[in-house]
Amino acid sequence: MALRCGLVGRPSCGKTTVFNAITAAGASSFDAAELHRATVEVPDPRVVELVRLYQPKKVVRASVEVADIPGLVAGDAGGGRTSRLLAHIKEADVLIHVVRCFPAEGDPTPVHDVELVDLELMAADAATLERKRDRIVKRARIGDKEAAQELEDCERVRSRLHEGVPARRQALSERERASVFECNLMSLKPVLYVANVASAVDLAGPAALALTAWAAKEGAEVVSVCGRDEADLSELPPDERAPFLVELGLTSLSIERIIQAAYKELGLVDFFTAGEREVHVWTCRRGDKAPAAAGKIHSDMERGFVRMEVIPYADLVLLGSEDAVAKAGKRRLEGRDYEVQDGDIVIIRFTPPRA
Ligand SMILES: Nc1nc2c(ncn2[C@@H]2O[C@H](COP(=O)(O)OP(=O)(O)O)[C@@H](O)[C@H]2O)c(=O)[nH]1
Numbered sequence: 001m002a003l004r005c006g007l008v009g010r011p012s013c014g015k016t017t018v019f020n021a022i023t024a025a026g027a028s029s030f031d032a033a034e035l036h037r038a039t040v041e042v043p044d045p046r047v048v049e050l051v052r053l054y055q056p057k058k059v060v061r062a063s064v065e066v067a068d069i070p071g072l073v074a075g076d077a078g079g080g081r082t083s084r085l086l087a088h089i090k091e092a093d094v095l096i097h098v099v100r101c102f103p104a105e106g107d108p109t110p111v112h113d114v115e116l117v118d119l120e121l122m123a124a125d126a127a128t129l130e131r132k133r134d135r136i137v138k139r140a141r142i143g144d145k146e147a148a149q150e151l152e153d154c155e156r157v158r159s160r161l162h163e164g165v166p167a168r169r170q171a172l173s174e175r176e177r178a179s180v181f182e183c184n185l186m187s188l189k190p191v192l193y194v195a196n197v198a199s200a201v202d203l204a205g206p207a208a209l210a211l212t213a214w215a216a217k218e219g220a221e222v223v224s225v226c227g228r229d230e231a232d233l234s235e236l237p238p239d240e241r242a243p244f245l246v247e248l249g250l251t252s253l254s255i256e257r258i259i260q261a262a263y264k265e266l267g268l269v270d271f272f273t274a275g276e277r278e279v280h281v282w283t284c285r286r287g288d289k290a291p292a293a294a295g296k297i298h299s300d301m302e303r304g305f306v307r308m309e310v311i312p313y314a315d316l317v318l319l320g321s322e323d324a325v326a327k328a329g330k331r332r333l334e335g336r337d338y339e340v341q342d343g344d345i346v347i348i349r350f351t352p353p354r355a
């Protein structure tokens with residue numbers, strides 16, 4: 001399933017612009033209240049190289065689903081529009097928090113803007129926790145130990161939200177996480193920040209740096225992008241963009257950097273199956289063992305897992321073919337305990353289940 005990214009941020013911070021830059025969807029900024037969605041393939045230079053080597057009939061890249069979620073309107077906390085927007089944020093696996101780092105009616109105020117959005121998310125989370133409290137408080141009072149524990153955990157998380165600490169920075173214990181799990185708290189979601197700057201000279205300007213320093217406190221990734229320039233670029237056919245990218249002073253498309261940062265934030269890795277029939281990108285979690293990764297391809301491969309043959313991407317590109325990799329002794333046999341690495345090209349050996 002595609003990774004779901006939700007773009008959030010203050011009104012007019014450039015969400016729709018960044019959305020267009022990364023999806024080339026050409027969405028209009030005109031109706032600021034409109035939600036946009038698009039699914040995009042993750043650009044990956046390694047796939048281009050694998051296609052060159054294997055000349056496959058079919059290529060399946062990783063894809064991500066991006067939603068451009070309009071800014072919340074302050075003071076509409078219980079309103080229908082707000083709850084619809086919150087539902088979209090809740091669907092996301094990772095939040096891409098776009099921050100205005102270009103001047104518009106005054107200098108950018110990145111840290112202030114981020115804190116305002118966080119406050120909105122935390123207020124909504126606190127309300128969710130209150131509803132859960134109201135649901136379980138009776139059971140807790142009549143001696144249901146489990147309910148009492150959950151209630152205590154939820155109240156602790158809620159009181160820290162009121163102190164201004166988003167759930168993702170509360171260092172929750174396993175038990176606390178379990179207690180709030182069903183609430184799907186928005187301030188618990190992994191976040192990466194996008195500093196939306198006016199031009200390439202500002203990529204490391206004061207606003208972007210202020211945001212970076214702030215994000216470092218929670219160990220979050222920051223990607224600087226020139227949203228407007230790249231949104232303009234996205235209107236060109238893909239193979240005509242490169243020269244302009246250089247002219248704008250950019251080294252890579254922001255989609256690549258944003259996706260890389262999202263993968264890092266979420267601890268995801270890509271691995272490949274490759275042959276004349278198909279080159280296919282698969283995604284698993286960092287630390288997943290070989291059978292679990294095989295299960296991403298087919299559940300039978302996980303259940304009947306025997307071993308995994310691994311060709312590291314770097315060796316394949318260096319030596320030019322699977323045979324050359326094997327001759328050089330770089331093709332490896334791995335067992336159930338192997339942790340799949342980013343860029344592994346794998347062949348799964350498994351026993352098919354009996355019909
Ligand atoms: N100078 C500059 N303006 C931008 C940039 N990104 C967005 N804008 C402008 O800021 C305004 C709001 O952008 P929009 O993407 O609609 O913001 P949203 O409300 O967050 O979706 C528009 O007028 C954009 O042209 C940027 O990188 N540089």
Ligand SMILES: [Mg+2]
Pocket residue numbers: 015016017029031032033070
């Ligand atoms: Mg918009």
